[in-house]
Amino acid sequence: MESQDECDVLRLLRKELQLYLGGGHEINIPYEFPDGTPFQKQVWEETLKIPYGAVKTYAGIAEIIQPDKDKAGQMARAVGRALAANPLPIIIPCHRVIGSNQMLTGFGGGVDVKDHLLQLEMWHAIPASS
Secondary structure (H helix, E strand, O other), rough: OOOOEEEEEHHHHHHHHHHHHHOOOOOOOOOOOOOHHHHHHHHHHHHHOOOOOOOOEEHHHHHHOOOOOHHHHHHHHHHHHHHHHOOOEOOEOOOHHEEEOOOOOOOOOOHHHHHHHHHHHHHHHOOOOO
């Protein structure tokens, strides 16, 4: 049986997902990173920084984590593996990470879903304040 706190979190999550799927809403729920390696958590943290309606490449995330370009180039695949282990897709928006060739690659829900989420976000991108 679920506790009241668990029910409240599930209700909040449902509301946040409905708002997100309606467009123009960044999901904002309190959570703690689940189990993961320090590297995975670092990748997930960087992924959380990608704004709604924007994308970043696997290599771009690798370069933030490892500023040495030679090492970062080798880490892009490791970033992809860390995102494949993402336990909170959409909340940790791994769909915003794309290939260096600007192609949509590797998403647990399928590339079609990744494309749909990116189009939803780009269509309803939250405008920057001037």
